Amino acid sequence: MSHLFDLPAIPAIPVKGETATYAIRRIFCVGRNYAAHAAEMGIAVDREKPFYFTKSTASAILSGATAPYPPGTDNYHYEMELAVAIGAPAFKVAVDQAMDSVYGYCCALDMTRRDLQLSERAHQRPWDLGKDVENSAVFAPITKAAAFGAVADQRIHLSLNGEVRQDATLAELVWSVPEIISHLSGFYHLQPGDLIMTGTPAGVGAVLPGDVITGGIDGLEPISLTIGAAA
Known part of the structure; x- marks a missing residue:
């Protein structure tokens, strides 16, 4: 059956040492997963359980891109994160079995319309306008889990x-x-x-057109993003 219009190809991330790429199915993001970042946002860490928001696959771009400054904001922020790439099915898995589902890891940026996130949060509304932004989920090449080793104090x-x-x-x-x-x-x-983006440390801040973001995690491929002119 034909479609009425063509859709973009499924976004995919290069994998270090492989010719095949990692196709993106869904993007989950963990909120407030560093205590110092939660404090700078004026919120206490919820140690009862993790909480999440999502980004659509349409928001995904690769490291090295130039992304336009998005509309509807005057306070666009960077957030550096570790992303976990799932490589095997996992449903109701125990903590001691969870790592069996990990394919690899990569550096990621969770770009955020902070003014919209905060205004929606103040009214107890969803964060979608602040978080699910075009070109806001940036991914560097994936390193396989065995090559990276245990997530520790990198x-x-x-x-x-x-x-x-x-x-x-x-x-x-x-x-x-x-x-x-x-x-x-x-x-x-x-x-x-x-993909699971695991949260950002303290030190988040605003960017402007022309700014260049670079970041890294020990043992992973670095990440970069240039902010272009306003969309």
Whole structure:
């Protein structure tokens, strides 16, 4: 059966050492998963359980891109994150079995219309306008889990125009990768192609057209994004 119109191809991420790419199925994001970032946002960390928001696959772009400054905001922020790429089905998995579903990891940016996120939060509304933004989910090439090793105290950092703005370690994650996968798999049938962005450290801030973002996590391919003129 033919379609009335053509849709864009499914976005995919390069994988280090592979010619095949990792097709993106869904993008889950963990909120407030570094205590210092929660504090700078004026919110206490919820240690009862993780919470999530999502980004559509249409928001995904690759490291090295130039993305236009989005409409409807005067306060567009960077957030540097570790992304987990799921490679095997996971549904209601225990914490001690959760890592069996991990294919690999990559650096990611969760770009955010902060003014819209905060205004919607103040009215107890969903964050979609602030978070699910075109070109706002940026991914560097994936490194396979075996090559990366255990998620431990690797440095995670971001620079804006060469100036370090975020600098922390993965040991500061409030909810660990296996805890996140176990919890999230209680609500979704996680499948290959699902990405989980695990939260950002303190130091988030605004960007302007012409700014260049660079970031990295020890053991992973670095990430970069240039902010273009307003859309």
